[in-house]
Amino acid sequence: MKYLKNRRFTVVLFFTVLLIALSFNSCDEFIKSKSQQNKETEQTQQTIATNKNEAKLLLMLSKDNQDVIHLSKKLQHVVTKDSAVALIKKIEETHIEIAEAFNTVATNKLISIPNYSEISPSNIVLDSSQENKIKALQKLKAIIDNQLFLLDKLSKTTNSKTFKKLIVKADSKINDSLTRTKNIINTLNTNS
Amino acid sequence: MIKTLSNNISFLRTMLYISALVILVVGALTYRSITEVTKSSEMITHTYKVNVELEQVLSYLKDAETGQRGYIITNDSIFLEPYISGRSKINNSFAELKVLAKDNTTLTNSLKDLNLLINKRLLAFQTSYRSLPKNDIDDPAFIQNFKNGRVLMDSIRDQIKGAIAIQNNLLNQRNNEYKSDLMATPLLLFSLLLCSLLLMYAAYNSIYKNIKQLKATNEELEIFKESTNQSEIVSKHGSWTWNVKTNTFTYSDNLYRLLGEQPQSFKPTIENFLTYVHPEDVEQLSKQVEQMKENVELPYIYYRVVHKNGNVKHLKAYGKSLVNDEDETVLLGTTADITDEIISFKVLEERNAELERNNKELSSFNYVASHDLQEPLRKIQTFLSRLEDEEVDKLSPKGIRYIDRIKNAATRMRLLIDDLLQFSRSNKADKVFEDSNINLIFEAAKQDLAEVISAENAIITSDAFPSMKVIPFQIQQLFVNLLGNAIKYKAEGVIPKIEITHQVVEADKEDGITKPKNQFYHKLVFTDNGIGFDNTYAEQIFTLFNRLHNKDEYSGTGIGLSICKKIVENHKGYITAKGEPNKGATFTVFLPID
Numbered sequence: 001m002k003y004l005k006n007r008r009f010t011v012v013l014f015f016t017v018l019l020i021a022l023s024f025n026s027c028d029e030f031i032k033s034k035s036q037q038n039k040e041t042e043q044t045q046q047t048i049a050t051n052k053n054e055a056k057l058l059l060m061l062s063k064d065n066q067d068v069i070h071l072s073k074k075l076q077h078v079v080t081k082d083s084a085v086a087l088i089k090k091i092e093e094t095h096i097e098i099a100e101a102f103n104t105v106a107t108n109k110l111i112s113i114p115n116y117s118e119i120s121p122s123n124i125v126l127d128s129s130q131e132n133k134i135k136a137l138q139k140l141k142a143i144i145d146n147q148l149f150l151l152d153k154l155s156k157t158t159n160s161k162t163f164k165k166l167i168v169k170a171d172s173k174i175n176d177s178l179t180r181t182k183n184i185i186n187t188l189n190t191n192s
Numbered sequence: 193m194i195k196t197l198s199n200n201i202s203f204l205r206t207m208l209y210i211s212a213l214v215i216l217v218v219g220a221l222t223y224r225s226i227t228e229v230t231k232s233s234e235m236i237t238h239t240y241k242v243n244v245e246l247e248q249v250l251s252y253l254k255d256a257e258t259g260q261r262g263y264i265i266t267n268d269s270i271f272l273e274p275y276i277s278g279r280s281k282i283n284n285s286f287a288e289l290k291v292l293a294k295d296n297t298t299l300t301n302s303l304k305d306l307n308l309l310i311n312k313r314l315l316a317f318q319t320s321y322r323s324l325p326k327n328d329i330d331d332p333a334f335i336q337n338f339k340n341g342r343v344l345m346d347s348i349r350d351q352i353k354g355a356i357a358i359q360n361n362l363l364n365q366r367n368n369e370y371k372s373d374l375m376a377t378p379l380l381l382f383s384l385l386l387c388s389l390l391l392m393y394a395a396y397n398s399i400y401k402n403i404k405q406l407k408a409t410n411e412e413l414e415i416f417k418e419s420t421n422q423s424e425i426v427s428k429h430g431s432w433t434w435n436v437k438t439n440t441f442t443y444s445d446n447l448y449r450l451l452g453e454q455p456q457s458f459k460p461t462i463e464n465f466l467t468y469v470h471p472e473d474v475e476q477l478s479k480q481v482e483q484m485k486e487n488v489e490l491p492y493i494y495y496r497v498v499h500k501n502g503n504v505k506h507l508k509a510y511g512k513s514l515v516n517d518e519d520e521t522v523l524l525g526t527t528a529d530i531t532d533e534i535i536s537f538k539v540l541e542e543r544n545a546e547l548e549r550n551n552k553e554l555s556s557f558n559y560v561a562s563h564d565l566q567e568p569l570r571k572i573q574t575f576l577s578r579l580e581d582e583e584v585d586k587l588s589p590k591g592i593r594y595i596d597r598i599k600n601a602a603t604r605m606r607l608l609i610d611d612l613l614q615f616s617r618s619n620k621a622d623k624v625f626e627d628s629n630i631n632l633i634f635e636a637a638k639q640d641l642a643e644v645i646s647a648e649n650a651i652i653t654s655d656a657f658p659s660m661k662v663i664p665f666q667i668q669q670l671f672v673n674l675l676g677n678a679i680k681y682k683a684e685g686v687i688p689k690i691e692i693t694h695q696v697v698e699a700d701k702e703d704g705i706t707k708p709k710n711q712f713y714h715k716l717v718f719t720d721n722g723i724g725f726d727n728t729y730a731e732q733i734f735t736l737f738n739r740l741h742n743k744d745e746y747s748g749t750g751i752g753l754s755i756c757k758k759i760v761e762n763h764k765g766y767i768t769a770k771g772e773p774n775k776g777a778t779f780t781v782f783l784p785i786d
Contacts, residue, residue: 044291051287059283110286110303112279112310116318 054163055111057154061170062102062113064147068095068177070117071124071140078126078133084187087180091140094173105166134188141181147174211391218387222380229377232370239363242292242299245285246352246359249306252281253313253348257341260317275317282310302355309348316341421445428529432460436485436513436521441465450507450529452499470496470504484511484523494530506531558616562609569609573602604747611751615736618666618758628664630657634692637671641679650679654692660714660783666759673752674779678720680746683774691719696785704768710784713765718779725771733769 072092079085099115106113124139125132151174155167255274262271286307293299320337421444424430430447434440441462445455451468458464462481469477473495480493490511497505511525576599584592634654638645645652652675660667675690682688697715699708725733725740732738734757739750753769756779760767763783771777 048287048291051290052284055283055287056280059279107304107307110290110300110307112282112286112307112314114279114314114318115311116315118276118318 050157050159051109053157054109054154054160057150057157058102058106058109058111058163059113061147061150061154062099062106063118064143064150065095065099065102066114066117067119067143068092068140068147069099070119071136071143074124074126075133075136075140078128078136079184079188081187084184087184091177091180094177098170098173101166101169105162108162109160130188134185137181137185137188141178141185144174144178144181148178207394211387211394215384215387215391218380218384222377222384225373225377225380229370229373232366232373235366236363236370238292239359239366242289242359243356243363245289245292246356249282249285249289249310250349250352252278252285253310253345256314256317257345260321263321272321275314279314298358299355302351302358306348306351306355309344309351313341313344313348316344425449428532430527432525432527434462434484434511434523434525436523438520447527450505450527451497452501452503452505468497468499470498472496484513485521487513490523490525504531505529506534555616558612562613562616565609566606569602569606573599573606576602607747608749608751611749611755614669615751615755615758618669618755618762623663623666623762625661625663627659628662628667630660630662630667633662633664633668634671637668637675640668640672641675644676644679648679648682648688650682650688650690652690652692655694657694657716658714661786662763662783663759666762670756670759670781673756674718674781677752678718678722678777680748681720681722681741681777683721683723686721689721691717693717693719697782702782704780705766705782709764710786712785713782714785716781716783718781719776720778721776724773724775724777725769726773727771730769730771734767
């Protein structure tokens with residue numbers, strides 16, 4: 001206590017403690033700053049990777065969607081049964097709606113997606129034969145299945161609310177399309 | 193002025209704080225500047241990244257275009273690979289750009305527009321190679337589609353160039369900021385360095401000066417210490433300190449010598465010190481040492497010490513307590529050897545007593561002698577008178593002349609004895625001062641001289657006197673002597689006039705008062721119109737048996753004025769005389785007012 005009565009000693013002690021505190025604080029700030037910077041870089045890389053995955057999945061979904069629309073259109077010309085035509089028509093309309101939703105999200109999220117199908121005419125033979133119709137429908141079902149798989153993968157990849165909403169909306173519609181496709185296949189198989 | 197300030201501790205402390213503050217501020221500015229430089233550098237890197245990604249997007253499109261042309265020419269689908277993978281690669285670039293442009297709305301909007309154009313261009317690619325008629329590149333629809341593709345490609349180029357231009361402007365701006373920060377940083381760093389150097393120099397300068405001053409002070413202290421040691425030896429002094437809290441002592445070298453020991457020959461403790469103290473003084477000294485702890489100012493302590501060789505020395509000690517910086521009470525003391533003084537004092541005392549005894553014997557001898565001499569003198573005078581009355585007829589004229597001469601001598605001897613008796617009375621110790629009415633004393637003196645006054649028709653005037661604390665019979669004698677003198681030494685054929693005045697005076701303003709012991713005095717001035725005297729004898733006339741005139745001219749013994757002086761001195765007063773031949777004399781008496 002007697003040392004504290006000495007003014008000079010008190011001042012020196014105060015400044016020493018202040019200096020030590022400032023040094024510790026500064027070092028802590030530097031360490032924190034460095035750590036924060038690393039964290040931010042990591043987070044940015046993570047965001048970029050997520051963006052890339054989202055873009056890749058949306059692109060694939062979109063391609064599949066355009067293929068579904070393309071196939072639906074083609075099938076409408078070869079399927080003769082009215083009920084099946086209506087169902088195919090319905091599938092086409094549903095996927096056009098989904099394409100619009102994809103476009104809106106893609107524009108906002110800066111993702112380039114096609115609004116045409118890449119299926120080469122030589123790849124699918126569509127004529128009046130039942131077998132080719134069934135093959136085309138099986139192909140349609142496979143694409144829709146793939147879409148559901150991609151949607152599931154997208155839902156696991158993304159954290160974006162926009163994508164989440166899109167997934168919820170598209171998932172039910174695509175599921176409907178799958179059901180419809182299955183029904184059409186069943187109908188055609190029954191008739192044959 | 194600067195020197196005075198630099199010696200001021202508060203000023204130096206303030207300067208230190210200000211310097212520390214300046215360094216902190218400059219340091220903070222430097223830190224900020226470096227942070228700014230880092231930020232600017234990051235922003236430049238950011239801009240470069242955006243430009244690279246935009247260029248990359250254009251490159252992917254060009255690859256797709258080239259591939260498409262290759263496919264059209266060769267109809268080999270391998271050439272379509274850049275086109276097929278192009279969109280994915282563009283999306284990857286967009287993923288990067290989206291993050292880079294997240295805080296830049298202009299760039300984001302520009303990228304959205306670019307995305308639309310790219311979509312259109314990719315659609316045009318697809319339309320081109322799908323709609324190509326078999327080996328017919330001259331088909332107008334195909335050519336038109338191809339031209340549309342070119343227009344779209346130009347638009348994309350423009351869009352990318354526009355975005356790159358914006359980024360380049362931003363880059364220039366950031367480059368300028370970076371350069372400015374880069375220029376400011378060394379300046380700030382240099383300032384910091386300069387401040388530190390200045391502070392270091394100031395601190396060094398101050399420390400150097402202090403050390404120099406300290407060295408000089410130390411040298412002075414050494415000299416002072418040696419001088420103190422010498423002065424302690426010469427004046428037989430010793431000094432000591434006593435820290436009451438820690439009960440530790442320090443003794444100066446000479447304190448050991450005062451105890452008859454060699455310097456620092458034993459541990460300085462109170463117990464060791466007490467072994468040298470005279471056994472009769474130990475108890476008293478121990479008590480006084482205990483009192484020292486409690487009192488700030490200590491009284492003088494007297495005690496004796498016994499040296500190992502048996503010499504006894506008288507010491508006197510004095511101490512004072514002080515409180516040091518650590519809040520501890522420290523007693524500082526001085527001890528002096530007063531043995532010589534005590535021996536001298538004892539010798540002086542003995543001599544004084546002897547002198548007093550001699551004085552008493554002398555006075556008593558004087559008194560007894562004067563008194564005893566009167567008796568045979570009286571017999572001589574009686575028998576002379578009888579001889580004169582009864583045997584005068586039988587005496588020859590020569591015998592009668594001898595008898596006259598014996599008679600005169602006897603009368604004169606009687607006068608002399610009376611005066612001596614008077615003088616011895618004035619020396620007697622029974623001096624009783626009492627408040628007296630001086631007017632009455634003066635009247636009594638005049639009464640004593642009534643016969644002479646009447647015979648000479650002397651005129652005496654006087655002031656009224658206040659009462660004074662005096663020895664009444666001596667003052668009466670003083671008045672009788674002075675008045676008698678004035679009448680005796682009257683001028684021939686002149687009626688003696690004597691004037692006595694009184695006033696109260698201040699000692700410092702009177703020449704006749706030397707080394708006064710009182711501030712105020714009664715001043716009595718006796719002025720006469722007698723024969724006066726030469727002023728050269730003004731002092732001499734008060735000497736015993738001193739006469740200015742022949743005994744045949746004026747009777748007298750030369751004792752009267754000596755008695756006056758003795759009386760005045762008994763009253764601790766002063767008497768002076770001033771005269772002028774044939775004009776008169778003035779006697780001034782100063783009596784103190786208590």
